[in-house]
Amino acid sequence: xxxxxxxxxxxxxxxxxxxxxxxxxxxxxxxxxxxxxxxxxxxxxxxxxxxxxxxxxxxxxxxxxxxxxxxxxxxxxxxxxxxxxxxxxxxxxxxxxxxxxxxxxxxxxxxxxxxxxxxxxxxxxxxxxxxxxxxxxxxxxxxxxxxxxxxxxxxxxxxxxxxxxxxxxxxxxxxxxxxxxxxxxxxxxxxxxxxxxxxxxxxxxxxxxxxxxxxxxxxxxxxxxxxxxxxxxxxxxxxxxxxxxxxxxxxxxxxxxxxxxxxxxxxxxxxxxxxxxxxxxxxxxxxxxxxxxxxxxxxxxxxxxxxxxxxxxxxxxxxxxxxxxxxxxxxxxxxxxxxxxxxxxxxxxxxxxxxxxxxxxxxxxxxxx
Numbered sequence: 001x002x003x004x005x006x007x008x009x010x011x012x013x014x015x016x017x018x019x020x021x022x023x024x025x026x027x028x029x030x031x032x033x034x035x036x037x038x039x040x041x042x043x044x045x046x047x048x049x050x051x052x053x054x055x056x057x058x059x060x061x062x063x064x065x066x067x068x069x070x071x072x073x074x075x076x077x078x079x080x081x082x083x084x085x086x087x088x089x090x091x092x093x094x095x096x097x098x099x100x101x102x103x104x105x106x107x108x109x110x111x112x113x114x115x116x117x118x119x120x121x122x123x124x125x126x127x128x129x130x131x132x133x134x135x136x137x138x139x140x141x142x143x144x145x146x147x148x149x150x151x152x153x154x155x156x157x158x159x160x161x162x163x164x165x166x167x168x169x170x171x172x173x174x175x176x177x178x179x180x181x182x183x184x185x186x187x188x189x190x191x192x193x194x195x196x197x198x199x200x201x202x203x204x205x206x207x208x209x210x211x212x213x214x215x216x217x218x219x220x221x222x223x224x225x226x227x228x229x230x231x232x233x234x235x236x237x238x239x240x241x242x243x244x245x246x247x248x249x250x251x252x253x254x255x256x257x258x259x260x261x262x263x264x265x266x267x268x269x270x271x272x273x274x275x276x277x278x279x280x281x282x283x284x285x286x287x288x289x290x291x292x293x294x295x296x297x298x299x300x301x302x303x304x305x306x307x308x309x310x311x312x313x314x315x316x317x318x319x320x321x322x323x324x325x326x327x328x329x330x331x332x333x334x335x336x337x338x339x340x341x342x343x344x345x346x347x348x349x350x351x352x353x354x355x356x357x358x359x360x361x362x363x364x365x366x367x368x369x
Contacts (some may be wrong), residue, residue, distance in 0.1 A: 010077065012136035015094055017297040018317055019366040024303055027226045027291045030239040031202075031300040032281045033098065033170070037072025037107040037143065041296040043076060044083045048090075056245075062278060063092030065279045065285050068297040068369035070100035070141055074131045083351040084135075096296035098139040098170065102128055107174070108155035109144050121155055129358075132163060139297050147199055157187045160195040168301035170240055173199040175243055184235045184304060186196035194312050198305050201239040204280050206262040213251050214282045215249060218258040220287035228291050230353045235309035238300060243281045248274045251283065295308035295347040306359070311349035317362045318345060324369055334368065337361050 020349055034056070046052035054060070057069065069087075076084040086096070102108070104125055111120060132138055140159060144152045148171075154330055156169050173179035180199020187352035189195040202222060203213040212222070219241060229237040248267055261283070265274055285294055295303070305313045319342055325334060341361045348355035 003082060005081040005085050007134065009089065010081060010135050012020040012097060012138075013088050013091045014096070014297065014309050015136055016302060017366075018302055018313070019363045020297070021302060021306060021359070021360065021363075024229050024233075024307065026228050026230065026291060028223065028226050028237055028239065028292070029295050029300055029303050030223055030241060030288075030292055031066075031239050031295055031297045032243060032285070033070055033141070033297060034243040034245055034277065034281065035141070037070070037315060038072040038075055040072055040075045041080055043072065043087070044080050047089060047153070047172050048083070052277075053202075055275065055279070056088070057087065059278040061282060063094045063151070065281065065294045066094045066096065066296045067278070067281065067294070068096040070098050071137075072101065072135055073097075073099040073135055074103040074128065077131055077134065079109055094296070096298055099128070099131070099135075100140050100141045101143060102140060102159075103213045107145050108142050108151055108159075109146055109151035111155070113151045118154070119148065121158040122162060128159070128334050128343075129163055129192050132165065138166075138167040139167050139170065139301060140253055141172070143172055143174055145174055147171045147173040148183070148185065153185070153187065156185075156195075156197050157216075160187045160189040160193075162190075164190040166193075166195055167298065168196045168198060169321065169333050170200070170297065171197050172242060176208075176210055176213055177203050177205070178210070181212065181228065182235060182239055182346055184238070186309070192312075194305075194309050194317070196301060196308070198238070198301065198304060200241050200242050202241045203244055204247065204249075205239065205244035206249060206265065206267060213244075214257060215261040216254060216284035217256070217261055217287055220260060220284045223284075223292050224287075224289045229307055235308070237307070238304050240297070240300065241275070244332075246276060247280070248276045249280045249283070250274050254287070310355040310358075311345065311353075314341075314345060314348050314355060315364065316356050317359075318342070320363045321362055325365075334365055337365055341365075 124214040182201030249261040
């Protein structure tokens with residue numbers, strides 16, 4: 001008899017709320033993500049158990065830092081919900097999850113162009129909505145042939161306009177994954193929401209010969225040189241880094257050449273003293289300077305929204321607080337703070353100090369509920 005999986009076992013275990021954020025001054029925020037896209041059979045076997053698991057979700061060091069796992073959420077819900085439930089049940093507080101490639105393996109820009117109509121992408125978006133509602137996983141990652149081409153933008157606009165609550169889209173290009181170099185674009189979402197499309201800046205990927213797809217040490221060195229958010233923030237204050245699931249590296253001492261971790265490392269066989277998957281990302285994290293902070297994909301996108309679109313973001317936060325207060329009959333103190341936040345809100349798009357003050361007021365109101 002087939003096992004029935006309760007719906008609550010398929011929910012994102014650690015959703016992050018905006019009230020957990022600070023303003024993030026003096027920090028460059030980076031998310032590391034590992035995925036093999038729509039590889040369902042791998043997820044069902046060697047990703048979590050078997051001989052390869054210690055490199056991936058079975059790594060005993062998992063949970064040491066915020067990290068994101070890209071899952072074929074739609075396919076797992078259809079083909080093996082037990083696998084998804086087990087992955088989510090074993091998550092540490094630092095494990096985060098995103099929906100990779102939507103439903104199956106396809107390039108959204110080519111898919112829409114090939115069908116010659118927006119209807120095909122609209123149908124994909126409608127199907128994805130059911131799985132976002134089911135799992136609470138509100139981030140999509142897509143592989144594009146041309147990540148910032150007109151067809152890719154049209155596809156992102158379609159998904160954003162049909163998926164309420166979509167936190168953001170992580171975009172990478174088939175060749176090279178890091179073609180976007182961290183650039184961030186925006187599309188209109190449901191109810192006037194502005195949805196960020198964050199491109200891959202760097203990859204931990206062995207022996208590519210490309211400067212942005214390279215060793216853990218080289219990736220860390222590049223992140224350590226990037227700007228931090230201060231009074232103002234830009235795209236360059238945030239990074240999404242992908243870890244190639246199958247690249248092997250060898251540990252190297254600090255001060256060694258930046259290519260030492262990949263030099264003469266066989267990629268087609270397991271060699272003692274080498275590692276792939278989670279460990280090379282950990283090596284990169286251990287080389288980060290104090291101003292570079294690893295975060296989950298959820299936190300990265302919430303921070304991108306807050307710092308780069310403060311007025312739109314804080315407007316939604318205020319609306320959430322007001323909706324809750326309407327039910328609970330606001331006290332004189334909370335009514336005063338809401339009024340102060342309303343006064344600050346028009347200034348938040350041009351005055352970082354007002355935006356920070358507005359955020360602190362709204363966090364306090366949320367905490368005091």
